[in-house]
Amino acid sequence: MKNLAILGATGSIGDSTLSVCRDNAHLYNVTLLLASKSVDKMLSLCLEFTPRYVAMSCSAATKELAKKLNKENCSSQVIQSEEELLQLLSSTEIDAVMVAIVGGAGLKTTLTAVKAGKEIFLANKESLVMSGQLFIDAVKKSGAKLWPVDSEHNAIYQALSPKLQNTLGHCELTSQGVSKILLTGSGGPFLNTSLSDFANITPKQAVKHPNWSMGQKISIDSATMMNKGLEYIEARWLFNASREQLQVIIHPQSVIHSMVQYIDGSVIAQMGNPDMRIPIAHVMGGGERIESKAGNFDFFSAPEFTFSAPDYQRYPCLKLAIDACYHGQHATTALNASNEVAVDAFLKGQIQFTQIAQLVERVLQQTSTQPIHSIEQLLELDKQAKVSTLEIMRRDILC
Ligand code: NAD
Ligand code: MG
Numbered sequence: 001m002k003n004l005a006i007l008g009a010t011g012s013i014g015d016s017t018l019s020v021c022r023d024n025a026h027l028y029n030v031t032l033l034l035a036s037k038s039v040d041k042m043l044s045l046c047l048e049f050t051p052r053y054v055a056m057s058c059s060a061a062t063k064e065l066a067k068k069l070n071k072e073n074c075s076s077q078v079i080q081s082e083e084e085l086l087q088l089l090s091s092t093e094i095d096a097v098m099v100a101i102v103g104g105a106g107l108k109t110t111l112t113a114v115k116a117g118k119e120i121f122l123a124n125k126e127s128l129v130m131s132g133q134l135f136i137d138a139v140k141k142s143g144a145k146l147w148p149v150d151s152e153h154n155a156i157y158q159a160l161s162p163k164l165q166n167t168l169g170h171c172e173l174t175s176q177g178v179s180k181i182l183l184t185g186s187g188g189p190f191l192n193t194s195l196s197d198f199a200n201i202t203p204k205q206a207v208k209h210p211n212w213s214m215g216q217k218i219s220i221d222s223a224t225m226m227n228k229g230l231e232y233i234e235a236r237w238l239f240n241a242s243r244e245q246l247q248v249i250i251h252p253q254s255v256i257h258s259m260v261q262y263i264d265g266s267v268i269a270q271m272g273n274p275d276m277r278i279p280i281a282h283v284m285g286g287g288e289r290i291e292s293k294a295g296n297f298d299f300f301s302a303p304e305f306t307f308s309a310p311d312y313q314r315y316p317c318l319k320l321a322i323d324a325c326y327h328g329q330h331a332t333t334a335l336n337a338s339n340e341v342a343v344d345a346f347l348k349g350q351i352q353f354t355q356i357a358q359l360v361e362r363v364l365q366q367t368s369t370q371p372i373h374s375i376e377q378l379l380e381l382d383k384q385a386k387v388s389t390l391e392i393m394r395r396d397i398l399c
Contacts, residue, residue, distance in 0.1 A: 002119070003093060005032035007109050008100035010041040012215045013123045013149070016276040017098045018045065020284055023291040027284065031094060033076075034085065034101075034109070037061040043068050046076045053088060055079035057105070085109070090116040098149070098280075099124045102217050103340050104382055107131060111375065117142040121283045123149040125234045126340075130333045131378055132237050136169035146238070147283035152183050152231055153238055154279035155257035155270035164239075165287075171240050181241055182259040182267070184251040185228040185310075186211055191252055195314060201353035203346060211254035211274040220343045221317075224356055225310065229321020233332050236325055243326060248318065250308045255297060273297050316357040324364060329372040330381060331364060337385035338363035341393075351397055359397075363388050 004021070008014050014035070021028050030049040035042050037058040042065055046054055054069075054076045056062045066078040079085045088094065089112050096119035099110045106124035111131065113120055115138050122128065128135050139146050146168045148154050157165055160178070164171040173181075189208055190201065206223040207216055214222070221227035228248055235241055257279075259269040272278045273294050281292035312319040317339070324331035342356040351359070363385050372378050 001027065001029050002095040003031040004028040004096050004098065005034070005089060005094045005113075006030065006098045006100065007034045007106065008098075008102065008124070009033040009045060010035040010038040011100055011102060012213065012218075013098070013100035013276060013280070016280050017100065017121075017284075018049070020277055020281050020290075020292060021049070023293055024281075024284065027290070028096070032079075032088060034079075036101075039064045039068065043072070043074075046074050047072060050074065051076050052093070053077050053079055055085050057082075082108075086112045089113050089118070095119060096121065096284075099127070100149075102126075102215055104130055104336060107375075107379075111135065111138060114138045114144045114146075115142050117144045119145045119147065121147050121149050121280070125150055125230050126336050128237055129230050129233045129336050130382065131375065132233070132329050132332060134329075134372070134375060134378070136237055139169050148234075148238055149276075149279050149283055150231060150234060151274075151276065151279050152185075152258040153234060154282055156181055156183075156235065156239065156260055158270045158282065159258075159260035159268035160239075168238050169240060173239060173241060173245055177262045177264065178245070178260055179263045180244075180261040181235055181239055181246050182261060183228065183231060183235055183246065183248050184254075184256050184258050185225060185231075185248060186222070186252050186254045187250045187310075187315075188223040188225060190223055190314070191250070199352050199354045203349065206346070206353060210252070212276075214276075216347060217340070217343055220346060220356075221339070224317040224353070225315035226317035226321060226339050226343075226356070226360075228310070228315075229318045229324075230336065232318075232322055233325045248310050248322075250310055251305065253303050253305055255302065255305065271297060317360065320357065320360055320364065327364075328369065329378070330367055330370050333372070333378055333381050334363055334367040334385040335360055337382045338389040341386050341389040345393060351393065355397060359389055359392060362392050 032053040034055045097113040098121040100123040107127040110127040161176045207219040254274040256269045261267045275294035277292040277294045324335040338360045342359040345351045
């Protein structure tokens with residue numbers, strides 16, 4: 001039995017992870033649950049799983065949860081500070097960590113678990129996008145075992161040889177005959193919407209993904225295809241891929257989760273229903289196949305599979321992310337930070353859908369080119385980019 005920590009336990013990935021835990025109770029002890037402020041949901045999870053430890057990043061939520069747990073006579077111990085949480089994550093009490101916090105807020109906890117050499121189930125792509133080389137260096141130094149949870153990266157991982165799987169971050173794709181990584185994406189809910197209607201897209205329309213059920217931020221990122229852009233950067237780091245080795249393909253049915261093309265012309269794809277319990281069960285099984293309850297894909301009632309190249313006029317965020325990937329760490333960190341602020345503003349009805357890309361582009365234009373050597377520098381740049389996004393919004397958009 002492994003002791004599992006779930007960071008972001010009350011979200012969409014948290015739900016899917018706990019579903020896999022329910023079906024494989026002989027493999028994992030749910031030892032630590034962390035979330036932000038959904039106290040009632042966390043309370044019900046504690047009553048069901050009785051984790052040894054529980055933590056909320058919001059201090060008011062921490063107090064409220066402690067009171068409610070006490071009333072229910074639940075034995076889960078409430079972590080009182082970030083320091084205590086980071087210590088626990090580094091300790092021998094935790095073997096594996098599902099990193100499912102949304103956004104850059106996940107960076108510190110993720111890096112702590114990486115540095116402690118834990119088994120890392122990585123769903124939180126933003127932390128890798130932000131910290132890139134620093135993250136990969138930390139994995140190599142600590143010997144942490146990295147498992148990609150994002151469905152595309154998990155599909156790619158499954159299509160690679162064990163030699164590449166065991167050297168994520170610094171693998172040599174060409175040494176194993178890989179010619180290209182084909183990153184598929186559905187194109188989101190606006191694949192066929194007229195461009196002239198884009199400015200009027202509402203948050204309610206944008207969060208409605210045609211195939212996947214996900215948290216709000218990643219749903220908006222999927223609609224702009226910033227999600228595929230972040231995934232492109234994620235793939236660049238995980239698979240040590242060059243520009244020539246990475247290609248994005250639109251596949252609206254979301255059945256092929258990504259593919260690897262080899263020099264002999266073979267293409268290996270991983271397929272299945274669009275259900276995150278599949279990649280989660282894959283990583284939690286340590287590569288062995290375990291129950292996921294996601295069901296089998298029915299080929300006889302399958303729609304036709306179609307493929308096309310992305311249109312950057314429709315998806316300017318995808319282009320911004322791919323360009324940022326080759327400008328360097330300062331650019332990917334600023335891109336991620338400004339996107340977080342812009343998506344939040346869009347969800348609050350403060351900016352139009354099309355202004356997400358415009359804001360990110362303007363922040364990137366004014367971000368100074370600077371090599372990043374430390375997490376402190378990175379966090380400072382993240383803060384500056386968020387402030388710049390808000391300033392541009394206040395000055396030129398919100399009036
Ligand atoms: P979500 O919004 O549904 O859940 C986010 C979770 O993070 C919640 O439990 C929330 O309480 C917690 N959280 C937020 N801020 C926190 C903080 N500062 N400290 C601690 N916990 C905090 O998001 P999601 O859809 O589950 O996505 C989580 C991550 O997984 C994202 O990085 C996303 O890109 C990635 N991902 C999600 C999916 C999916 O299908 N949902 C697929 C692939 C990758
Ligand atoms: Mg994905």
